[in-house]
Amino acid sequence: MNFLRFAWTWLTSSQQWHGGDTIPIRMVEHIGYSALALLIATLIALPLGVAIGHTGRGAYAIVSLTNIWRAIPTLGLLIIMVVWIGFSPLTWLIPLVALAIPPILVNAYEGVLVVDPDLTDAARGMGMTEWQVLRQIEIPVAMPLIVLGLRTAAIFIVATANIAAEIGIGGLGRFIIDGLASNDYGQVAGGGALVVVLALAVQVLFVGVRRLLVPVGLRVAGRS
Amino acid sequence: MLSRPASWKGLAASGLALTAALALAACSSSTTSSNPLGSKSAKGTVVVGSANFPEDELLAQIYATALQAKGVKVTDKFNIGAREVYYPEIAKGAITIIPEYNGALLTTSVDTSSSAATTDEVDAALTAKLPATLEILNPSTAQDKDSVTVTQAFATKHHLTSIDQLGPLAASMVIGGPPEFKTRTDGLVGLAKNYGLHFKSFVPLDESGPITLAALKDGKVQAADVFTTTPQIITDHLVALADPKFNFAAQNVLPLVYKKGVNPLIISTLKAISAKLTTAGLLAMDKQVILGHASYSSVATAWLTKEGLPH
Numbered sequence: 001m002n003f004l005r006f007a008w009t010w011l012t013s014s015q016q017w018h019g020g021d022t023i024p025i026r027m028v029e030h031i032g033y034s035a036l037a038l039l040i041a042t043l044i045a046l047p048l049g050v051a052i053g054h055t056g057r058g059a060y061a062i063v064s065l066t067n068i069w070r071a072i073p074t075l076g077l078l079i080i081m082v083v084w085i086g087f088s089p090l091t092w093l094i095p096l097v098a099l100a101i102p103p104i105l106v107n108a109y110e111g112v113l114v115v116d117p118d119l120t121d122a123a124r125g126m127g128m129t130e131w132q133v134l135r136q137i138e139i140p141v142a143m144p145l146i147v148l149g150l151r152t153a154a155i156f157i158v159a160t161a162n163i164a165a166e167i168g169i170g171g172l173g174r175f176i177i178d179g180l181a182s183n184d185y186g187q188v189a190g191g192g193a194l195v196v197v198l199a200l201a202v203q204v205l206f207v208g209v210r211r212l213l214v215p216v217g218l219r220v221a222g223r224s
Numbered sequence: 225m226l227s228r229p230a231s232w233k234g235l236a237a238s239g240l241a242l243t244a245a246l247a248l249a250a251c252s253s254s255t256t257s258s259n260p261l262g263s264k265s266a267k268g269t270v271v272v273g274s275a276n277f278p279e280d281e282l283l284a285q286i287y288a289t290a291l292q293a294k295g296v297k298v299t300d301k302f303n304i305g306a307r308e309v310y311y312p313e314i315a316k317g318a319i320t321i322i323p324e325y326n327g328a329l330l331t332t333s334v335d336t337s338s339s340a341a342t343t344d345e346v347d348a349a350l351t352a353k354l355p356a357t358l359e360i361l362n363p364s365t366a367q368d369k370d371s372v373t374v375t376q377a378f379a380t381k382h383h384l385t386s387i388d389q390l391g392p393l394a395a396s397m398v399i400g401g402p403p404e405f406k407t408r409t410d411g412l413v414g415l416a417k418n419y420g421l422h423f424k425s426f427v428p429l430d431e432s433g434p435i436t437l438a439a440l441k442d443g444k445v446q447a448a449d450v451f452t453t454t455p456q457i458i459t460d461h462l463v464a465l466a467d468p469k470f471n472f473a474a475q476n477v478l479p480l481v482y483k484k485g486v487n488p489l490i491i492s493t494l495k496a497i498s499a500k501l502t503t504a505g506l507l508a509m510d511k512q513v514i515l516g517h518a519s520y521s522s523v524a525t526a527w528l529t530k531e532g533l534p535h
Contacts, residue, residue: 087438
């Protein structure tokens with residue numbers, strides 16, 4: 001209960017909301033870092049996952065590699081990046097993108113892979129090109145899993161973007177790291193609570209994304 | 225040197241590591257006397273201890289080597305743990321000599337509320353407040369403490385050797401350090417109070433670790449809090465600026481001794497070491513031990529030889 005009281009006292013004091021380095025600024029930074037990392041990870045992992053699922057080529061190698069990749073500690077990667085390339089946006093982007101690639105890639109691959117062959121065979125029989133099969137059959141059918149992968153990746157990123165604060169930039173991690181360094185547990189608890197709220201908001205956001213992207217005919221099936 | 229790098233803290237916090245260290249020290253100590261309490265040597269018998277980080281172990285090795293060369297029977301109890309662990313042991317005489325840092329000794333074990341800053345103030349406070357069984361010998365000029373550190377290139381360009389020369393530059397400089405540096409009384413607050421410095425901005429980094437060093441090299445910050453015996457000061461071409469107003473409390477290396485366990489020969493040997501030990505000398509030895517992975521005994525013996533001390 002102490003945690004909640006600490007967090008509440010800190011969150012409700014007006015100095016956290018007005019002036020420099022406040023909660024709104026840190027929140028916007030955190031969302032900015034997260035959105036950029038998710039965008040880049042999606043641009044890399046989604047086409048790759050769909051391509052592997054469609055062609056079946058290199059599936060075993062890529063999926064195994066991706067699963068091993070998951071074991072890379074994000075904070076360790078961040079420190080290595082600082083030492084290797086110094087301080088640039090890439091320093092924190094690379095670890096966050098690396099974190100988000102596996103769930104997006106594997107879900108896209110699995111989603112396309114498990115599309116009923118009867119469907120695709122029928123489509124080809126009707127004279128559809130491979131591109132049309134992919135666009136009009138496989139991707140729409142795989143969409144529930146693709147969105148699930150994106151949602152998982154987004155929550156990973158939002159919950160982990162705190163590490164950006166380790167290398168002196170902003171985001172909500174600033175509150176957690178600075179609070180720990182100065183024994184200000186209200187700040188730590190408040191910062192932590194804000195990250196939780198943001199992760200929940202992402203969850204809600206993806207309910208909307210799912211509704212937007214998943215074809216009507218699949219929604220019922222997806223839910224069952 | 226209010227705080228050590230995290231890995232050392234981690235070790236200090238780990239009871240398991242401590243147990244292992246004690247067991248190792250007990251098994252593998254290179255004793256010249258199998259039983260320090262029996263067969264009293266005419267020249268004395270001592271137990272030299274050290275904390276569980278490389279620099280302190282190196283210093284203990286220097287003390288032990290010099291004392292052995294003088295005919296004192298020495299038992300090593302190196303790598304014991306954090307001050308919280310070894311301090312009670314030396315206070316009751318289970319350890320006779322341990323290399324210490326006067327400021328950290330004062331504020332962690334002797335008088336946590338002390339605001340003594342200069343070497344003389346800190347030593348006076350220690351002399352006044354140490355338990356009757358303990359005494360500190362003369363401080364060396366070698367210090368392992370927080371500093372305002374800049375790159376050699378920046379120092380050369382602006383002719384810098386000391387913090388008090390930063391006045392005209394501070395407003396255009398970004399300074400980095402551990403997050404608590406922003407609010408600590410010897411951090412930005414002290415730099416403003418003691419030197420009138422107001423930096424352009426502050427970037428929170430780590431405790432004199434890889435992130436801080438990368439930020440300095442990369443030019444993300446023009447100055448940063450780096451411990452004065454961080455070996456990368458040499459390899460990364462950095463300059464720790466002098467701190468004439470003792471914004472950072474003194475952290476001179478000196479021997480802490482159990483009074484009843486030492487004699488004039490032992491005291492004079494230790495005092496001769498402190499007289500020769502400098503921050504630059506200690507930094508060079510740290511580099512060999514930490515980055516070069518040289519053995520403590522070879523580095524200790526080489527330094528004693530160079531300084532014309534018993535080895």
